Amino acid sequence: MLEPFSMHQPRSAGEASAMLSHFGEDATVYAGGTELLVVMKERLAHFPHLIDIKRIPGLADITYDPERRELIIGSTARHRDLERSPLVRQWLPALAALEASVANVRVRAAGTIGGNLCFAEPHSDPATLLTALDARLTLTSASGTREIAMASFITGLMETNRRHDEILTSLAVPESGPRTGVAYERFKLHERPTAAVAALVTIESGTITDARIVAGSVGARPQRLPDAEAMLRGQSANESSAWLAADLIRMEVETTSDAFESEAYKRQLARTVGYRAIVAAIRQATGADGSRHAA
Ligand SMILES: Cc1cc2nc3c(=O)[nH]c(=O)nc-3n(C[C@H](O)[C@H](O)[C@H](O)COP(=O)(O)OP(=O)(O)OC[C@H]3O[C@@H](n4cnc5c(N)ncnc54)[C@H](O)[C@@H]3O)c2cc1C
Incomplete structure (x- = not known):
């Protein structure tokens, strides 16, 4: 009451x-x-x-x-x-x-x-x-x-x-600027998100020239992931690059433990949603998803 x-x-x-x-x-x-x-x-x-x-x-x-x-x-x-x-x-x-x-x-x-x-x-x-x-x-x-x-x-x-x-x-x-894709992917086990990643990528002639990667819900606050971002810059805009960055997301993200999910599980979820967000952002930036940002 x-x-x-x-x-x-x-x-x-x-x-x-x-x-x-x-x-x-x-x-x-x-x-x-x-x-x-x-x-x-x-x-x-x-x-x-x-x-x-x-x-x-x-x-x-x-x-x-x-x-x-x-x-x-x-x-x-x-x-x-x-x-x-x-x-x-x-x-x-x-x-x-x-x-x-x-x-x-x-x-x-x-x-x-x-x-x-x-x-x-x-x-x-x-x-x-x-x-x-x-x-x-x-x-x-x-x-x-x-x-x-x-x-x-x-x-x-x-x-x-x-x-x-x-x-x-x-x-x-x-x-967001030209030739830039933005995507947000989350995984939800309960009422609210369990793991989420936002990705912003800019692509010039098939190469990623800029990237911002942010993980949410797995730690105490949203966190930029500089290692994953640095790895993406200069890479070809494709799924292999997204997997490489996703592996770095799993390694560098800071997690907090709680009664529901282990920290290792949260890292794995961050890797998976991170991969999906990066691929979706690449597809948007290149126009592969039919949007207006074609690189
Ligand atoms: C069942 C449930 C499921 C939910 N699932 C999700 C989800 O999937 N994803 C998600 O993102 N969120 C989720 N939420 C959270 C939901 O988005 C927030 O409850 C909502 O946005 C809070 O806004 P409010 O206006 O109700 O805030 P209030 O309850 O009115 O305020 C929340 C706090 O913010 C302060 N505050 C509010 N506005 C201001 C302001 N302008 N300036 C300064 N202080 C301020 C208040 O003093 C208070 O401390 C869920 C919530 C519930 C109840």
């Missing part, structure tokens, strides 16, 4: 931040509530004051900035909004596909992208792909805004760089 709490509905991120400062540790941000209310029902934490940010005008907007070639996603955009957004489907189809496979439709209809990132539960999807896409997050407080790379936002198991009085207001996701 939930203990009593007061709900506050600020009209701006600055006002929400001021409320967080005013109530201190007695208050927290409330978005879709899909994580927070479970935590409170289980009595793992109690907040007498919830700051509901969903009524803040514009905070759920999804827009495209043609000058910067970036998709701007408001933090209270729900998974369902992202899955269905024509802009996300057009500019970041890998993100639209990922969002369509988050949880179930009830969670997607309430849960927000901002809540997902701020909760920083390792068994989640968006942070892994957004790290590979070099996304940047905007945090707003009563004293101003600051921008932080997605890659530096999550610092550990359910830990982020966000200060208590900061609201995650939006994400900027750069469009």
